[in-house]
Amino acid sequence: MEYLKPLPTLTDSNRPFWAAALDGRLCMQRCRSCQHVRFPISHVCPRCLSYEFEWHDLSGRGVVFSYIVYHQVYSQAFKMDVPYNVAMIQLEEGPRMYSNIVGVANDVPKVGDAVKVAFERVTPEITLPRFKLAKDRV
Helix, strand or coil, X not given: CCCCCCCCCCCCCCHHHHHHHHCCCCEEEEECXXXXXXXXXXXXXXXXCCCCEEEEECCCEEEEEXXXXXXXXXXXXXXXXXXXXXXXXXXXXXXXXXXXXXXXCCCCCCCCCEEEEEEEECCCCCEEEEEEECCCCC
16 A cells, blocks of 8 residues: 655655664664763754764664543644554654554553564555553653
């Protein structure tokens, strides 16, 4: 089945993130000067302003920092998914990222719940990082 929802535009800056996701790894930039892990992708460290960084594999573990369930159709691309959730995940290594919690009903996840990344391949080139509730829920 064709994936009809919006997809990221691959660029030289974000290609390592999406290549890692395609390989089943959550990978983000880490500053070589102060070790700060950052997301979203940036050419400069927001903590120390260094331009030096490396791509670093993360544990994929985190907690639900914020969570909402959409019951309204705001985009026709997501019409068949309503109701669907959007969660802000506080990753163990520091950054926060938006995603979805999959594998459970929308009324199950709660703020503070432990989660683990789960990858969903949506096209041959793009795999999206989603999250599942961890067995050891907080």
